[in-house]
Amino acid sequence: MKTVEEIKAAIEAAVPGARVEIVPNPSVSGQHSLRLDPGYAVAVATFLRDDAELSLDFLSNATGVDWPDKEVAEKVKVRGTVTKTVEGVEQQVEETVEETRKRIVPGCLEAVYHLFSMAKKHGPVVIRMKTMNRTDRVELPSLTPVWRSAEFQEREIFDLFGIVFTGHPDLRRLLMWDEFKDHPMRRDYVEPDDFEYEPTAHDEVLARAQAQRSREQGTAIRDQGLAAGAGQ
């Protein structure tokens, strides 16, 4: 079985233009993964399946991971003017101060695939792809044409995470019902309130109902984005 570095080299030799990034896995399992460029993913996947030495004919597991926007606090050294009292007199002094700046790292959705070989009996080779963001650019190429076992699993990822797989033959919700809004496996998903069971919503219950409605409107934007993507 080749190492991830060798597989990366083999892919880049076989599929011109494809960029592959190795994602190290710090845990003892040692299952490092390869991040593919979505534009070349189908070509790379076909190579991985058909290459005589790798022959990864069996896609075992396909799943999504949600990485929400993250706020990172950094300490930055800045030259700035500070008002100081020197020898009883207030003066403007220029010196280096430390400032905490908050930076937002944009989040993404990720699809992870575990490949094995039934012919050569080796594996796993882990490949992953990232979407551009979590709201309106959530398309990834479907690998169902390469491995049929992704058919239901990609439907499940679409259902629970909201990744739109272009080229999937039958992209519908799998576990939730068609009329359902939002994607329950996202980290920022909020469960629907049960205010509906209150016959006359008032006071506190009414406030909750209104909050729920505005949340639904928020997710409706997300759904419109998806609908636009699904139409491709």
Place this chain on the structure above:
Amino acid sequence: MNASASSSATDILAGSAKLPGWNRPPHVEPDGEGELLEVAMGPHHPSTHGVFRMDVALDGERVIRLKPVFGYLHRNHEKLAEGMSYLGSMPFTDRLDYMCPLTNNWAYALAVEKLTGQEVPERAQYLRVILGELTRVVNHASAIGFLIQEMGASGTPLMYAFKEREKILDLFEAITGARMMVNYMRFGGCRVDATPAWLAAVRKVLDGLPQFADEFENLLCGNEILMARTQGVGILRPELAVNAGVTGPMLRASGINYDIRKVDKYGIYDRFKFRVPLGEHWDVYDRFMIRLLEMRESFGIIDQALKDIPGGPIMDPKAKLRGFRPKPGEAYGRIEAPKGELGFYLISDGGPNPYRYRIRPPSLINLTVLEDMCLGSNVADVVLIFGSVDIVLGEVDR
């Protein structure tokens, strides 16, 4: 819950026509006489083993299209597990495939052990093998019993299988405290040790099992109706089986030699001698014969394990159950569960809960080829083909 309430027969026909090349389901043309009939088999149908629906388009008795509809038992197990500690979701794994809770426990424990690198003591490994193989016997016996039940022999043959299942569930109850919701395995071992009396009881049950398998084989091999109904029905080509990620007895019935116990040799499976039965005709009959033969191999594994089981601890002394925080990283662990490859994919961010907890359900993925196997056959055979996939909805819908 009606996932395709708005779909008409023509939508169903449009189905997966977009799949490229050879891995598209075969196209079955209506004969042009009369109208197509759209039938919803399920969600409450005695053959669906739970709440599961198949939207079938029929031309007379022939199946033209078949679309499975899932989600009636969906509870978002994965989301629940991401909100609780690693150990907290161990009891919930019992509820996935509730016919075989012990193998579910094992797969989860194995994935966490891969993530943290914990060692499992010898005795615990042997206990896992004994209980895992007993689970396989339970599952395969019930699957065969259900097949005969679905062909119309209601009650009696299934009760033959359940008679043996009951004896084995008594063993589970004696060691874990529960017949089905066992919550038995831990990261780095098992929860309760086996007493010598329990091991003697396993030996006693094991001695009776080959006779039961003989009886069952007579039912399968000798019954003309059964052979006529199952042979040549629901054929699954090996290249499609591999491409569609089919695993377990279904894959081996299509002639592919892939048993994770042999491939990964997880636990201590490299120490046992057993054979992997393979099918030759790729049909429903083969799928059930494979299960019967696998059951016999399991008797052999349990027998070897009972002979060799050493003394000693059943838990890794360094194992930490409370305040358990694996280092950041990810791991995919898989075992050969009775229904196929059961895998757990875990991502840890260093916290007490898993950041991502994913179950690779063999039952769901084996259903990918259900339509391919059913197209062109009679609607009565759909029940048998579906039964030969052997699913549990607790695992399909999670």
